[in-house]
Amino acid sequence: MENNPEEKESITLPEVRLILIGGRWAGKSSSGNTILRRERFECGQTRTAQSEVRHEIVEGRKLIVVDAPGWKSSLSLTHIPEWNKQQFKLNLSRCPPGPQVFLLVIPIDSAFSVAQKRIVEEHMKLLGEGVWRYTMVLFTCGDYLGGKTIEQHIESEGDALKWLIERCKNRYHVINNKEKSNSSQVTLLLQKIDEIVSDNNGSYYEVDEQTLTIIEKKQREVAERAEKRRRRAEEQRQQMTTLIQGDLCRALGDVQLVVTEKRRSEKMESNLEEKESITLPEVRLILIGGRWAGKSSSGNTILRKERFECGRTRTAQSEVRHEIVEGRKLIVVDAPGWNSSLSLKDIPEGDKQRFKLNPSRCPPGPQVFLLVIPIDSAFSVAQKRIVEEHMKLLGERVWRYTMVLFTCGDYLGGKTIEQHIESEGDALKWLIERCKNSYHVINNKEKSNSSQVTLLLQKIDE
Incomplete structure (x- = not known):
């Protein structure tokens, strides 16, 4: 031809x-x-x-x-x-x-x-x-x-x-x-x-019109579940803000008992307008996840500087970098990624010990673990098992401090992150629930978009 x-x-x-x-x-x-x-x-x-x-x-x-x-x-x-x-x-x-x-x-x-x-x-x-x-x-x-x-x-x-x-x-x-x-x-x-x-x-x-009809029906159902998840996440954030505001109100009330009722009320309103949540002067976080998930690149996006090496070489040992971002000190630990095709029993003992030592790289300890999951590949049942095995090395309490950080945000296209979660199946939904519906999306190809880091820091504060 x-x-x-x-x-x-x-x-x-x-x-x-x-x-x-x-x-x-x-x-x-x-x-x-x-x-x-x-x-x-x-x-x-x-x-x-x-x-x-x-x-x-x-x-x-x-x-x-x-x-x-x-x-x-x-x-x-x-x-x-x-x-x-x-x-x-x-x-x-x-x-x-x-x-x-x-x-x-x-x-x-x-x-x-x-x-x-x-x-x-x-x-x-x-x-x-x-x-x-x-x-x-x-x-x-x-x-x-x-x-x-x-x-x-x-x-x-x-x-x-x-x-x-x-x-x-x-x-x-x-x-x-x-x-x-x-x-x-x-x-x-x-x-x-x-x-x-x-x-x-x-x-x-x-x-095949029947096939297309089935797919379109599935996607409508996904969109409905995704909207419910988005609303639930928003409600959780609002509830957390309300709790923080309540704590702040009580603290202000105790301090100003000697002030007149009028001045105390005015002062409280002024402080609440200025500060609705705790703003940490120092944020210590650890990036964990599989190899090539985008941890080092995410670290650079968060720090707003190219502090971690990215590209062909993988992170062989934990690296710590810090920068002043939005007026506060960020300490970021980039941990070596695990092999997402290997069960924990097949991982060298030395690698397990080093993984356990990661929290000690940012004393007195991390405030959050960012579990990095790329959007451009499926999160399978096998990957769920491997994540669960590695998190067990850090202890059950680690989940209280863990947020899923989705990378490759540009791959979402016209869908929302909630649609991605709902369409992916039980393994990813299990992970999100394990992290108490705490997640964030980052696009490391848009490092100049500072708002994605600002929103991440707000979620960490919460």
């Missing part, structure tokens, strides 16, 4: 509906812009958090392009949040009555491994076996080919990529998003899409 698409007579569609699918950072949004010949999708540092639909008139026909959020190419489907799976299925309804083609975006500049083959296969199964009839591989990073052909690349890559090409009935196309002015690459792509439609007798991928 790559060589001479013009040899085969095909239908010229007045309207083309296509969905861009694939892993994160594969080049889907950029490809959408190249296809539409306009900058309609946002590209760069921010990922596509929810499906976006754009349309343009290209070569005399209407193109409707759906840019679907990418999947994490290192995570099996079992580790993908339930909401994300549902949203992936709902992509089909974004271009009614249904897409004529799925462009499965694969970058040329990285190897297509056996693990990636499995993840692609798992995601395609969510759409049903019939989806392969309408799928074409769209290779991005065409400039990386250099002097070789795409066929040479396919043959040199191994069985995983060859399997994918065969699964798509040898349908593929190469695009170079750095040469958007090269209109011929889009013209050729549209010819190949015409051929796919012709091969499928003019049909499109039909959306």
Whole structure:
């Protein structure tokens, strides 16, 4: 199909509906812009958090392009949040009555491994076996080919990529998003899409209305439960504020017994307006959780400075940093993350002992443990067990001082954190309840957004 698409007579569609699918950072949004010949999708540092639909008139026909959020190419489907799976299925309804083609975006500049083959296969199964009839591989990073052909690349890559090409009935196309002015690459792509439609007798991928109805019903139920959880969390915060105000009132009353009733009342009102909760002059907190959960990055966001090293290397031993933030001293301990795939019995004894010593790194002791949980992956029953085992090392009382800190806040897209909690299942809900409904979301890609730290400190005060 790559060589001479013009040899085969095909239908010229007045309207083309296509969905861009694939892993994160594969080049889907950029490809959408190249296809539409306009900058309609946002590209760069921010990922596509929810499906976006754009349309343009290209070569005399209407193109409707759906840019679907990418999947994490290192995570099996079992580790993908339930909401994300549902949203992936709902992509089909974004271009009614249904897409004529799925462009499965694969970058040329990285190897297509056996693990990636499995993840692609798992995601395609969510759409049903019939989806392969309408799928074409769209290779991005065409400039990386250099002097070789795409066929040479396919043959040199191994069985995983060859399997994918065969699964798509040898349908593929190469695009170079750095040469958007090269209109011929889009013209050729549209010819190949015409051929796919012709091969499928003019049909499109039909959306299973029953499946969509079930998903939409589930999401409505989740939204209702999420709103109840949000209200409950707000009520708990208000109750705590009321208790603190009551304590303050009593304290002020004791101190000012010698003052006249009028002056005492005026003074109390003045103090209550200025201070509704305890503001700690020093906050001592410990970041705990699995490896690569975003603890070090969260520490930097909280301290509003790059004090912990982030990137390729993991935190090997506890590190303590402190800064003055909003007029008070913050002491942050970044503890080494545990292996989320290993039960406690498989953890070296030395690691267990070091984990127990973390509270001693901020004497006289931490006021809060921030249990870091990334939003971009599912919180499974196995992870629940591993969290529970590690918390037992610190003793039952540790839960009184623990708050869940959700990282990867940008992955929420259009949903609330409460919708994420309610859609994830019993394991995550158990964790939130264990922490007495105490949680906070942070987006470490928006370190300049100081309000997220201000709100976190308010919750710690409470």
